[in-house]
Amino acid sequence: MSCCAKAADEYLSSPRSLLLLTVMATLSYAVAAVVFFLLSVLLITRWRGRLYGSLLATACFASSIWAATIAGLPYQDYTYPLLIQILELSRDATLTLFLVILLGPFRTGETDKTSPRLKPITIAIALLYLLGLAQIIASNYTASIHPDQADSPYAFLTWVAMAITGMILVEQYYRNTPQEQRWGIKFVCLGIGGLFVYDFYLYSDALLFRKISPDIWAARGWVNTLIAPLIGLSAARNPKWVVGIAVSRHILFYSSALFGTAVYLLLMAAAGYYLRFSGGTWGTIFQLTFLFGAIVLLVVVLFSGTTRSWLKVFISKHFFSYNYDYREEWLRFTRTLSEEKTELRIRVIKSLAQLVESPAGGLWFKSDQHHAYLPIARWNIPPVETSVAMESHFCQFLQESSWVIDLYQHDSESQKYAAMVLPDWLPTIHKARWVVPLILHGELLGFVVLTEPRSKVEFNWEVRDLLKVAGRQAASYLAQYESAQALSTARQFESFNRMSTFIVHDIKNLIAQLSLLLTNAEKHKDNPEFQQDMLDTVALSVNKMKRMLEKLSSANLHEAKTPLALDVLLQRIIASKSFHEPQPELEIADAELNVVADPSRLERVLGHLVQNAIEATPKDGHVKVRLKRAPGQAIIEIEDNGHGMSEQFIHEKLFTPFESTKTAGMGIGVFESREYVEEIGGKLQVSSEVLKGTVFLVMLPLAPNL
Known part of the structure; x- marks a missing residue:
């Protein structure tokens, strides 16, 4: 006996205790038939969407005839089970065709209305429904000749496959509709998708227990009744069903994998079912072992890179016009x-x-x-x-x-x-x-x-x-x-060369100091004060070279910035320049001004500016260093009345490396001074006039909380 006829026989041959169930089933299918008939009439009379509307109206009309036929079964001579199955197959086929037409990218040659070329997926769906029709005819023919073979569970496999196909098409339609347009199609997806989900539940249960559950069958009419308004609401929102569809290869890949997995598991379940009933005492053991091995094999195949690659290529070749998204x-x-x-x-x-x-x-x-x-x-x-x-x-x-x-x-x-x-x-x-x-x-x-x-x-x-x-x-x-x-390599060499240049510059200054000592030694070598100053100067030069070597070592790449008293630092710098002519003068207007800097480097910067002022000034001139406070900063002013600089030289060459007015200079001292002063948050300004002198202003931020 065929699968749909089983449900009819279930409540036809039921005892009096199932009379209420029979009445409820009849009522549910009768209401569904009326609702779908009204919806089909509404679509036919008011639809303007041509092909889409015609297909949907046909599907609703087929649903109405199918539901009405089932509702009238108790009052018929039950000789038409084949008709019921064909009507249900027609309903599913028209709904599926409606979804396939909406998913236009499933066809190539869409612009060529005369000779469209169907994609293999469309052909596969058509073959599935042809197989379903053949199975219906064959099962009814077999039941008429061999009634003892009418209870085969394999009769439900085709219906399960058609339900899965419908669910996948609904999922594809919804996922590939642009976000802003989903409001118009979400109810039809919910309605048709719910219909196929319930069919899947119905026939999966029947596949498991080898018969259709009367309760599930009776409730099916009410489920179809609830679905009809959802379809009607979407029809009102989509007068022409003009929805931009773009099938994602990514989604199609996983949908295909899901469909293949479902088919595989159904086939393996059928094989396991056969082993159980043909294996005698050991049938259950054989079934469980086989099903577990089948699941393991499926997992291995799904996680295989070769399988995934083959599926991607297959989808690109057979479902899309181009191989790549x-x-x-x-x-x-x-x-x-x-x-x-x-x-x-x-x-x-x-x-x-x-x-x-x-x-x-x-x-x-x-x-x-x-x-x-x-x-x-x-x-x-x-x-x-x-x-x-x-x-x-x-x-x-x-x-x-x-x-x-x-x-x-x-x-x-x-x-x-x-x-x-x-x-x-x-x-x-x-x-x-x-x-x-x-x-x-x-x-x-x-x-x-x-x-x-x-x-x-x-x-x-x-x-x-x-x-x-x-x-x-x-x-x-x-x-x-x-x-x-x-x-990066060039910058490393640049950093190395720059560091080497600064070292050479510092060594040049030390050599200048030691040369001055040697020059004055012949004249003042018997003077005890000169001897003491010479020892102090040599000791200072040695300490500077030691600190220089420490800077070059890998363990001391980072400078130690600490709070530093400027008045003490300037006194030490002026004392180191006391043997030069003219001797620099120090004026401290505001004492106890502290900044955060590296002591040795700031001393080198300020010492270089003072040394430049001395070298640019004649012996009878003057060099004055002043320390004073300004709001939030300390100002060091270095003034001389030497030969001065032109405004053009200040703007174009003073702060340019390797540019110098001194024959023995390297031209990086002022450049380094400005770089370091700006590095610790300060500013270096200069004003000069030719033959009148120069003033350098070093403005440094005061140390906080000091």
């Missing part, structure tokens, strides 16, 4: 290049390999020093140490043509590659398939060798162009990376 591919490509977990060169290989599902590859990059392309990175391939000369035919071909080389095609159609000679080592890479050039501004920066993909990929113009463009993008990343590396 360029938005998703470019986002993934950019994300891979931008990751920080792995080194950029490895990321370049991975990003290109993902485009063609390749599991491994290697990168060769240009080296001007070796005048060749060197292997600088590899991913899942053994080490390759062979380089490629820049002037080789292989590299010249890549640079001139910018072609992506298919090694398989090169072997079979070498004339396309202008008889290009491949490097001897290239075929030795296991399953090497493609060579992707990295071109930037017409220059070949390098190339990437990719291995055979996990699943078969047709190397057509689309794959070639995508790899070509992606290679150019990857080349820009690598060029930027190499430039950053070179810049």
Whole structure:
């Protein structure tokens, strides 16, 4: 006996205790028939959406006839179970067709209304319903000849498969509708989706217990009644059902995996059911062992990279006009290049390999020093140490043509590659398939060798162009990376050279002080005060050189900034310059002014400014150093009446490294002074006039809470 007829017999042959259930079932299907009939009339009379409206109206009318037939069963001569099943199949088919038409991307040639070409998924759905029709006819024929075979549980498998198909189509329709347009279709998705979900529940229960539950069957009429208003509400919101659909490959991939998993589990459950009833005493053990092994096998397959790769390629080839969703591919490509977990060169290989599902590859990059392309990175391939000369035919071909080389095609159609000679080592890479050039501004920066993909990929113009463009993008990343590396190295050398220059400058000042001592030693060597001052000066020079060496050591790279009394520091600086002519004078207007700085470096900066003032002033001139307070800062004023500087020199050369007015100077003292003063939050200002003198103002922020 057929599956739908079983439900009828269930309440026809029921005892008097099930009379109420029979009445409720009849009433529920009768109400559903009336509601769907009214909805179909409303759609036919007021619909303006042409094809969509016609399909939906047909589905509602088929639902009405189907429900009315079931409601009238108790008052009929029950010889039409086949009719009930065909009506239900018609209802499901029209609803499914309605969803497929709404999902326009399931068809190619949409603009060609005369000869549309159906996608394989549409053909598969049609075959499923043809199989359902054949199963209905076969089961009714078998039941009429062999009544003892009418209780086969396999009769429900087709209905379960059709319910799953409907759920997936509803899910696809909702997910791929733009967010702002979902308000118009959410109720029809809820209604049709609820219908298929309830059918899935009904027939899954029947598959498990080998018969349809009377309670679930009776409630089905009320469920269909509740669904009809939802469909009507969406119909009112969508007079033409013009909804922009964009099927996501990502979602379709998981939907396909879900559908395949459901079909697999149903088949395995059927096989387990057979083992249970054919295995005798050990049947239950065989069934549980088989089902567990089937689930483990399913998990292994789903997590297999090869299987996932094959499914992605299959979906792209058979469900879409183009092999790639360029938005998703470019986002993934950019994300891979931008990751920080792995080194950029490895990321370049991975990003290109993902485009063609390749599991491994290697990168060769240009080296001007070796005048060749060197292997600088590899991913899942053994080490390759062979380089490629820049002037080789292989590299010249890549640079001139910018072609992506298919090694398989090169072997079979070498004339396309202008008889290009491949490097001897290239075929030795296991399953090497493609060579992707990295071109930037017409220059070949390098190339990437990719291995055979996990699943078969047709190397057509689309794959070639995508790899070509992606290679150019990857080349820009690598060029930027190499430039950053070179810049970092240059900055390290610059820092080293700058530090060396400052050291030489400090040594020059120390030499000047010691030379002055030697000059005055002949004249004052018998003077005890001079002898003591000479010892103090030598000791000071030694201490300065020790501190200089400490700065150069790796353990003292960071300066120690501490609160520092400026009056004490200036007194020490002036005392060290007491043997110069003219002798600098110190005026402290405000004492106990403290700043936060490195003592030795600030002393060197201020000492250099005082020394410059002394050297720029004749012996009969004057150099005055003043310390005073201003709101929130200390001001050190260094004034001289020397030869002065022009305004043009101050603006263009004074703070420029290696520019100096002194024949023995290096021109970095004032530059270093300003850099350090600004580093600790201060300012350095200068005013000067030729032949009248110069004034330097050093403004430093006062230490907090002092």
